[in-house]
Amino acid sequence: xxxxxxxxxxIGVGLIGGSIGLAxxxxxxxxxxxGVVRSESSGRRAMECGAVDSATTNLETAVAKADVVxxxxxxxxxxxxxxxxxxACPQSALLTDAGSTKQRIVADTEAGxxxxxxxxxxxxxxxxxxDHRTGxxxxxxxxxxxxxxxxxxxxxxAADAVDRTQQFWRSLGAETVEMSPADxxxxxxxxxxxxxxxxxxxxxxxxxxxxxxTATGWRDHTRVAAGDPALWRDILLANRGYVxxxxxxxxxTIGDFRQAIADRDGExxxxxxxxxxxxxxxxxx
Amino acid sequence: xxxxxxxxxxIGVGLIGGSIGLAxxxxxxxxxxxGVVRSESSGRRAMECGAVDSATTNLETAVAKADVVxxxxxxxxxxxxxxxxxxACPQSALLTDAGSTKQRIVADTEAGxxxxxxxxxxxxxxxxxxDHRTGxxxxxxxxxxxxxxxxxxxxxxAADAVDRTQQFWRSLGAETVEMSPADxxxxxxxxxxxxxxxxxxxxxxxxxxxxxxTATGWRDHTRVAAGDPALWRDILLANRGYVxxxxxxxxxTIGDFRQAIADRDGExxxxxxxxxxxxxxxxxx
Numbered sequence: 123x124x125x126x127x128x129x130x131x132x133i134g135v136g137l138i139g140g141s142i143g144l145a146x147x148x149x150x151x152x153x154x155x156x157g158v159v160r161s162e163s164s165g166r167r168a169m170e171c172g173a174v175d176s177a178t179t180n181l182e183t184a185v186a187k188a189d190v191v192x193x194x195x196x197x198x199x200x201x202x203x204x205x206x207x208x209x210a211c212p213q214s215a216l217l218t219d220a221g222s223t224k225q226r227i228v229a230d231t232e233a234g235x236x237x238x239x240x241x242x243x244x245x246x247x248x249x250x251x252x253d254h255r256t257g258x259x260x261x262x263x264x265x266x267x268x269x270x271x272x273x274x275x276x277x278x279x280a281a282d283a284v285d286r287t288q289q290f291w292r293s294l295g296a297e298t299v300e301m302s303p304a305d306x307x308x309x310x311x312x313x314x315x316x317x318x319x320x321x322x323x324x325x326x327x328x329x330x331x332x333x334x335x336t337a338t339g340w341r342d343h344t345r346v347a348a349g350d351p352a353l354w355r356d357i358l359l360a361n362r363g364y365v366x367x368x369x370x371x372x373x374x375t376i377g378d379f380r381q382a383i384a385d386r387d388g389e390x391x392x393x394x395x396x397x398x399x400x401x402x403x404x405x406x407x
Numbered sequence: 408x409x410x411x412x413x414x415x416x417x418i419g420v421g422l423i424g425g426s427i428g429l430a431x432x433x434x435x436x437x438x439x440x441x442g443v444v445r446s447e448s449s450g451r452r453a454m455e456c457g458a459v460d461s462a463t464t465n466l467e468t469a470v471a472k473a474d475v476v477x478x479x480x481x482x483x484x485x486x487x488x489x490x491x492x493x494x495a496c497p498q499s500a501l502l503t504d505a506g507s508t509k510q511r512i513v514a515d516t517e518a519g520x521x522x523x524x525x526x527x528x529x530x531x532x533x534x535x536x537x538d539h540r541t542g543x544x545x546x547x548x549x550x551x552x553x554x555x556x557x558x559x560x561x562x563x564x565a566a567d568a569v570d571r572t573q574q575f576w577r578s579l580g581a582e583t584v585e586m587s588p589a590d591x592x593x594x595x596x597x598x599x600x601x602x603x604x605x606x607x608x609x610x611x612x613x614x615x616x617x618x619x620x621t622a623t624g625w626r627d628h629t630r631v632a633a634g635d636p637a638l639w640r641d642i643l644l645a646n647r648g649y650v651x652x653x654x655x656x657x658x659x660t661i662g663d664f665r666q667a668i669a670d671r672d673g674e675x676x677x678x679x680x681x682x683x684x685x686x687x688x689x690x691x692x
Contacts (some may be wrong), residue, residue: 250622272413272620299619309617317609317628319668322683323660324602327653333689334593335557337535339631340690343602347687348623351680355673361666368612369665375608380654383604383647388640395636398607402632404618405625 126237127152131182131188131211133203134166135159137252138220139194140261143173145294148263154183161181164258171258182210190290192247193219198356206233208241216286217244222314223360224248224303232278243283246274246303248310249296254348267295274303311364316372318354319365321347412437416473416496418466418488420444420453422462422537423505424479425546428458430579433548441469449543456543470496475575477532478504483641493519493526501571502529507599508645509533509559509588517563527570531559531588533595534581539633552580559588595650603639604650606632618670 132139143155157174158181159165165177166213178184185191185207193203200221207217221227228246235241251269253260271291273282288298298396301309325344328336358365375394415437428440442459443466444450449463463469468478469529470492478488479592485506493504506512513531520526536554538545558577560569573583586594610629613621643650667676 123621144411160634181686189683211522226586250620253623270620282680306620309614309620310614312617312682313621313625316612316623319680320605320609320661321628321687322680323536323605323657323664324605325683325686326679327601327657327660328686329594330686333686335535335555335591335594336598336690337554338538340598340602341692342558342627342630343430343606344683344690345627345692347680347683348692350679351684354680355677358668358676359671359673362671364670366665369661372608372612373661375612376605376658379608380651383643383650384648386644388644391643392636392640394611395607395632395639398610398629398632399634399636401615402606402629404615405621405629407626407630407633 126150127189129154129156129188131156131158131185131207132174132195133158133184133191133207134179134195135164135173135258136194137256137258137260140171140173140190140251140258141251141263141265142194142220142294143168144171144261144263145266147172149295150274150322151293152189153303156188158184167233168258171261173258173261174327183208185211185215187212188215190245191215191217193217193221194398196353197221197223197227197360199398200227201234203216204231205234208238211242213240213242215242216240216283216290217249218287218290220249221270222248222310222357224272224306226360228276228301228303230276232276243280243286245279245283245287247287247291248272248274248306249291254346256350266291269296271296271298272306273300274306276303277351284361285300286359307361308364311361315358315361315365316368318346318349319369320372321345347366411435411475414439414441414473416441416443416470416476416492418443418469418476418478418492419480420449420458420462420543421479421673422541422543422545422550423534424477425453425456425458425543425548426536426548427477427479427505427579428453429456429546430547430551432457434578434580436578441473443469456546458543458546459609466491467495470500471523472497476500476502477575478502478506480597481638481641481647482506482508483510485512486519489516489529490523491518493523493529496527498525498527500527501568501575502527503532503575505532505534507533507595507642509591511645513559513561513588513655517561526573530564530568530572532572532576533557533559533591534576539631541635549580551576554581556583557591558583558585559591560585561588575610589643592646593649596646596653600643600646601653603631603634604643605657606630668688
């Protein structure tokens with residue numbers, strides 16, 4: 123990847139896409155940053171937060187002269203946007219994305235690219251950044267700084283394209299880690315998708331009249347449930363198999379807790395709590 | 408309660424007890440603040456963080472001339488310390504505590520006080536403050552500021568003692584809310600105890616190799632699991648009935664999520680996520 127890109131095209135300028143734009147502008151990563159948006163009003167919002175030099179609803183025009191195209195739309199739309207971009211961008215361009223699940227996106231995109239014949243390179247990615255907020259107004263130039271981006275090549279990925287993808291994210295201040303789409307989806311079912319649905323279930327199961335008695339613990343524990351339900355529906359369904367497997371493991375553990383409490387088995391209960399704390403402490407506050 | 412107390416005795420000078428001491432000193436609530444500690448070294452720590460004027464391992468001496476005694480030890484020790492204080496403090500003193508569960512503490516304490524015959528007034532309390540950290544080093548003079556303290560009178564409590572208890576917490580900057588010990592324990596099983604055991608179970612069920620892929624969501628969701636396992640063992644066992652009932656309600660909700668994911672029922676899943684978000688949004692970030 124050249125030190126400076128001619129054009130970076132960001133498809134979907136929300137929290138992640140906007141933060142990529144802000145970081146790229148601040149680091150002078152590209153001569154031109156073009157955002158692809160759904161509507162004129164979202165284009166105005168993307169421009170106002172300074173994430174892109176220009177915004178358009180026309181994907182084909184935006185990617186026409188792009189060196190790098192990064193798709194930051196909801197997971198159910200990522201493969202479609204990647205394939206749309208692949209048909210309109212230079213053959214030399216690199217395509218990547220920021221979707222929270224990878225197996226289906228990578229499989230669908232590679233299947234589509236194979237039908238196109240000659241096509242630009244694609245390597246899937248997932249930046250482990252962002253939170254429950256959405257929209258370009260929440261974007262920050264340092265959102266990716268020091269954060270991990272998982273780059274998920276398949277057996278079809280060219281080594282050169284994987285390198286370029288890693289360099290792209292590193293040039294935005296992120297660290298990269300490489301793993302297969304399946305390994306990514308299995309890990310994320312535990313670290314992201316399961317916590318989301320558990321948080322939503324804990325919030326739902328809290329009676330309204332108890333809400334005034336919540337404190338930091340409940341607020342931290344359930345915060346992620348404030349995320350966009352439509353986005354999360356798609357993520358949970360896209361990673362259905364691993365999410366259910368993670369839920370099964372969680373239910374087994376919860377069963378142990380339940381038994382220890384029901385049996386008034388203080389020693390067992392403390393051991394279980396200890397295990398949880400040790401696992402938690404590895405990660406840091 | 409007089410504008411200024413002669414002596415405030417704090418039994419157990421950790422995060423909560425230490426924060427009460429810091430707030431009381433800053434607000435000149437008492438002429439003298441005495442901390443009761445387990446050992447000389449914990450006394451030194453309490454003195455070093457400025458939470459108390461003096462520290463002693465002798466509970467009887469500390470409470471001898473106290474106007475207010477607040478017990479901030481682990482829930483399994485609270486009733487014992489309250490009764491020990493009741494035998495040694497002036498009849499005019501007010502006794503309260505900061506325990507996270509209330510039914511058993513209030514019942515055990517009142518049963519013990521009844522045996523004493525003439526005894527000082529006791530009203531149970533629970534400040535909804537604090538986090539997973541422990542020890543006087545984590546204490547903050549503003550920990551209670553604007554936070555809710557649940558005051559839990561029983562049918563045996565004198566109105567005057569309830570008033571004094573409310574005034575004590577308000578004079579430290581907290582808001583008070585009054586409810587029965589049972590109502591408190593039922594609400595807290597949802598807002599505090601269930602999230603704790605769920606967080607520990609989610610942390611435990613996360614495979615070690617996935618931990619490097621955790622981000623803000625997992626960290627927020629599981630943070631509370633970093634709390635002291637021995638303290639939480641006692642809390643969960645003391646509130647066993649309500650905790651199991653809350654766990655049952657949670658499991659029903661999780662069952663709905665599981666079914667919607669297994670059935671690929673996007674509409675149902677989005678509805679469930681929406682419910683969770685709405686409940687979460689009531690509380691604010």
